[in-house]
Amino acid sequence: MTDARRARWAAVGTGTLLTCAGLAAALLRSAGAAPALVPAAYAVGAAVCAFAAVLGAKGRTRRALWSLIAGTMIMALGDQFD
Template sequence: MSGRADSDTPPDTHAEDPEGLEGPEDPEDPEDTGEADDAEGDARRARWAATGAGAVLALAGAAAALLRLTGPAPVLVPAAYACGAAACALAALLGSRGRTRRALWLLVAGLMVMALGDQFD
């Protein structure tokens, strides 16, 4: 072999496909569990994870905003918690619609806003 990317082995050295090793004949065979099923399951789990994490963090942020609102904290603190909770709620909505990457970044941004608001307390 010359090592070039366009080089190919001579035709007499190609392996012949023994009977049955190629795979199923029918691509619509229900017995065939391929990578498409795995990718679909991964996408479904990612949507559920983004939706669940967004909902939980939105509820936690809303509860923290209400608790900080009733206390002696400056107004900026509950406002930051409320904005972070709104961002997490939007992330839950995006996650349920399959926009999991954007939902992840929005969750991170919402948590950062909540953490920044906590620093003013």
């Protein structure tokens, strides 16, 4: 397995994992008494991570990495409003 293929799988796997975690957090926070901005931030962060997984699958691993960082930061920022 080449390094490029390994990087693609890592980007896809990490993007998928963070997308699932962000969506689960958005659903859990929307069921509670959190402000509306909190689940929205988790959902937007999850969407950015899903986009990163798509970028990783297409071989754009550097852009996927930065998208994963941005998506995680959006989710963390949303958590600060809670």
